[in-house]
Amino acid sequence: MRGRGRFDRRGFLKRGAALGCSLAASPLATPIALAAAPGDKRLVVIVLRGAMDGLDVVRPVGDPAYAALRPTLAQGEAPLPLDDFFALHPALGGLYPLWAAGELGFAHAVSTPYRDKRSHFDGQDILETGGAGSARRDGWLNRALGLIGATSLRTGFAIGRESLLILNGEVPVSQWAPDTPLTLTAQSRRLLRKMYGEAPLFRASMEEALALTADETGSAPGSGESRGDVQQAMMASVRAASGKARIMAGGAGMEKIARFAAEQLLGETRIASFSITGWDTHARQKQGLGRALRGLQTAILTLKRELGSAWRDTAVLAMTEFGRTARENGSGGTDHGTGGVLLMAGGAIAGGQVYGQWPGLGELELYQGRDLMPTADIRAYAGTALSALFALSAGDVGQKVFSGVDIAGTPRIIA
Amino acid sequence: MRFDPELAEIRFGTGLGPRVEPAADLQAFLARLDGPDLAARAFPVASFASQADSMARFRALGRAARQGDGNARGERDRILRESRRSQLRWLAHAGARWLDSADGFRERLTRFWADHFTVVGKRPMTRAMAATFVEDAIRPHLTGRFADLLYAAETHPMMLDYLDQFASVGEGSPLAARGRGLNENLAREILELHTLGVDGPYTQDDVRQFANLLAGFTHGRRAGVTYQPRRGNPGPEVILGRRYGGARPRLEDVREVFEDLATHPATARHIARKLVVHFVSDRPDEAHVAHVAARFAESGGALGAAYAALLEHPAAWEPARRKVKQPFDFIVTALKALGLRGARLAALRSGEIRDGLAVPMALMGQRWERPDGPDGWPEAAARWITPQGLAARIQWAMAVPTMLSERIGAPLPDPRALVETALGAHAGAQVALAAAAAQTRWEGVGLVLASPGFQRR
Incomplete structure (x- = not known):
């Protein structure tokens, strides 16, 4: 928190008054009923864009076929043993203490229902919409929010500058990237509001931006009264951003993103999501995956540190669109595959285990002779977590959040 | 709804301004595309080939640094900073073309196709060089045949590197026997994004066979992109039900499949939809899309005909402005x-x-x-x-x-x-x-x- 104005309901209402405008006037805010907050449990979903190689992250060192499939990737720095079969990629060494504490776990050989075309974009669409095809255009976290009952704009929070399909949908959610400024003179603010009056998309976006900048600085928004103030705010944001719009694994922005997420989760947010790119390791995977994993590790460790005692009530799921080929390719990398790994962390999870049914890596056990065979639907794991964290029925999760997913047989990954 | 000179500049051009004289009618608006590319001459952007020396020097300095040459690293960083400055310069030049050009549609089409054929530089030196791809492969082919634009884009070194084609060798090639492998990335994106579209009539097997046919492109240090038959796959390959190539891999076979993909009905629909979505509405009028697709198909993928179809349809002049500028x-x-x-x-x-x-x-x-x-x-x-x-x-x-x-x-x-x-x-x-x-x-x-x-x- 570091002395920043923490967001709470009182602050929310007070600021609404200070702005001289009610957020209820915003089209984003109208569907929100001021009901009770949805409990203390928090869910963070990290979308790993580019297809993380699950077989390299949680290595099936006990499988007799593994070493031959991964002649160079299996070499080098020793992985960290998880049990007598699986070992953890050495770049995640910083998370190893969480494994011992039961705050880190995995589900192996999981996938969405997506098969065969192995396109990132389709794969991510299906991961985020939670559908079996591309018919759905809203995200499953958004549908979950609908059932849980979002009590404020911030109950669901997308962090970063990219649009996050997984949280898009009917239930209004917030989206913000740290360091976005909006300093205006009082008169400009008033005229902008008037001008945006008949343009709902613009109006809603501006209101939320004003509320969030106030949140970050802990003061009233638009404190600039001269053009010098406005220019200074602009240049400060330019310096702070230094050209980084995407959340790159390993980028310096990772810690800031996770800290901002924690700040929101300590406030009204219960479901937060952001994405990390950099997993598409067709070549030189040793370097590329190591870098991406260190970024993910920073995100998780920062969340743990910043959330403090709320970490106890938090589950983090890191999900990717599909796995990668079982065999290394000719350029020290792996190509688009099918089955992969789900990473889970947090005080709320039942960690210290690699869940799932191992299909084997033998020639006949691979999917189409090339990919790890999926033995479970990744949506069933996500559904189990939603159900346990937010007291949703298995039927609601299986039919309303997802369509036709049976979570009954899925291990209880929430402690 | 009909041609509106101001709307034409706003919707299909680079906007209005004190020095902008809107074209009087549709013919005049489109005719500008036939003239010389004055804006590119006024604000040049380098070609990929022109960067060969600095790239070679960068590589050599990297080797020297690894062998312990203490000065090499600093010199290498200097070349890298220079490359970043070039990237900013080319960004300013791209903007300057918009500011001065009397042919805004050309500038918009450049951005449209640069986005359709997205490349991202993945290596330290190529990171700043996407603009060279646009200059070499997109800009000269804006108004010709889609097949030529397609071929130029897919065989540019930036594309071959971005979609991992340099790493790919045919499954039956001599190099595959020595442990090198096929990479499907380029073949997949050509079918999914650049031609047929993700709903197009292709299968995983088409992707694989196409990847085998494409194998053979490599990057010579001097000659730029070359085709090396010994990296290719002994064919024939069957793609979308048609056989290409024979036992000996040849570049001509690759050309042939691009010709067929460029004129495929699914490609016509895919490109038509993308044009209407980019210029007119996120939720396109289906009759508008069908009109552009029909002209694209009838003309054998003549881009000028497709643009005329895009602008002549009444839906192009809907007064409500639905697109937000990027x-x-x-x-x-x-x-x-x-x-x-x-x-x-x-x-x-x-x-x-x-x-x-x-x-x-x-x-x-x-x-x-x-x-x-x-x-x-x-x-x-x-x-x-x-x-x-x-x-x-x-x-x-x-x-x-x-x-x-x-x-x-x-x-x-x-x-x-x-x-x-x-x-x-x-x-x-x-x-x-x-x-x-x-x-x-x-x-x-x-x-x-x-x-x-x-x-x-």
């Missing part, structure tokens, strides 16, 4: 409305280009030449007008034009006049009221540029 377009059309000359923009120092254009664009959600994937930038208005995206636009509109006018000693226009210059008959009452009510000139200019009317087209 950040680059927003910034440059704003500068154009303010009357900035291309030479002024091109003369800015690289730090100024970074702070005034590149970083603000990133804050608006568009990190220049770094889209998230080969599917390029999103089209939907809601993907750009988010709280943080809009905040960055407003902040830019309020600060940068004023800073720029102070820097170059040119006064800001009267906001009320700017409404007329920037939006003409399409201004609307809201923005005119805001411009008239502003207490200062700099705020009024900021309000006009931040208005929904200016950000839409």
Whole structure:
């Protein structure tokens, strides 16, 4: 928190008054009923864009076929043993203490229902919409929010500058990237509001931006009264951003993103999501995956540190669109595959285990002779977590959040 | 609904401004594309080939540094910084072309196709070189046959590197026997994104066979891209039910499959939809799409015919402006409305280009030449007008034009006049009221540029 104005309901209402405008006037805010907050449990979903190689992250060192499939990737720095079969990629060494504490776990050989075309974009669409095809255009976290009952704009929070399909949908959610400024003179603010009056998309976006900048600085928004103030705010944001719009694994922005997420989760947010790119390791995977994993590790460790005692009530799921080929390719990398790994962390999870049914890596056990065979639907794991964290029925999760997913047989990954 | 000169410049061109003379009719608007590419001459961008020496030097210094040459690393970093400065220079030149060109449609088509054939530089030196791809492969083929544009784009070294084609060897090639492998990335994206579309009639097996046919492109240090039959796959390969090639891999077979893909009916539909979505509406009129697709197909993929079809359809002139300008377009059309000359923009120092254009664009959600994937930038208005995206636009509109006018000693226009210059008959009452009510000139200019009317087209 570091002395920043923490967001709470009182602050929310007070600021609404200070702005001289009610957020209820915003089209984003109208569907929100001021009901009770949805409990203390928090869910963070990290979308790993580019297809993380699950077989390299949680290595099936006990499988007799593994070493031959991964002649160079299996070499080098020793992985960290998880049990007598699986070992953890050495770049995640910083998370190893969480494994011992039961705050880190995995589900192996999981996938969405997506098969065969192995396109990132389709794969991510299906991961985020939670559908079996591309018919759905809203995200499953958004549908979950609908059932849980979002009590404020911030109950669901997308962090970063990219649009996050997984949280898009009917239930209004917030989206913000740290360091976005909006300093205006009082008169400009008033005229902008008037001008945006008949343009709902613009109006809603501006209101939320004003509320969030106030949140970050802990003061009233638009404190600039001269053009010098406005220019200074602009240049400060330019310096702070230094050209980084995407959340790159390993980028310096990772810690800031996770800290901002924690700040929101300590406030009204219960479901937060952001994405990390950099997993598409067709070549030189040793370097590329190591870098991406260190970024993910920073995100998780920062969340743990910043959330403090709320970490106890938090589950983090890191999900990717599909796995990668079982065999290394000719350029020290792996190509688009099918089955992969789900990473889970947090005080709320039942960690210290690699869940799932191992299909084997033998020639006949691979999917189409090339990919790890999926033995479970990744949506069933996500559904189990939603159900346990937010007291949703298995039927609601299986039919309303997802369509036709049976979570009954899925291990209880929430402690 | 019919041709509207001002709307043509706003929707299909680079916007209105004090130096813009809108074309009188559709024929005149389209005829500009037939003229010489004056803007490219005035504000040049380097070719990929011209960077060969500095790339070679960069590699050599890397080797020297690994062998313990203490000075090599510093020299290597200097080359890298120089390359980043070139990237900013080329960004300014891309903007300068928009500011000065009388042929805005050409500039818009350049951005459309550069996005359709997205490349991202993945290596230290190529990171700054996406503009060379646009200059070499896109710009010269804007108005010709789609097949030629396709071939030029797919065989450019930036594309071959971005989609991992250099790493790929045919499954039956001699190199595969020595442990090298096939890489499907380029074949897949050509079918999914560049030609047939993701709903197109292809299977995983088509992807694999196509990847085998494509295997053979490699990058010679001197000659640029070459085709090496010994990396190719002994065919024939069957793609979409047709056989290509024989036992000996040949470049001609690759050409042939591009010809067929370029004129496939699914490609016509895919390209038509993308054109209508990019220029007219996120939710396109199906009759409009069908019209463009039909002309594309009838003409054998003649791009000029497709553009004429795009503009001649009544749905193209719907007065409601549904598209939101992407950040680059927003910034440059704003500068154009303010009357900035291309030479002024091109003369800015690289730090100024970074702070005034590149970083603000990133804050608006568009990190220049770094889209998230080969599917390029999103089209939907809601993907750009988010709280943080809009905040960055407003902040830019309020600060940068004023800073720029102070820097170059040119006064800001009267906001009320700017409404007329920037939006003409399409201004609307809201923005005119805001411009008239502003207490200062700099705020009024900021309000006009931040208005929904200016950000839409």
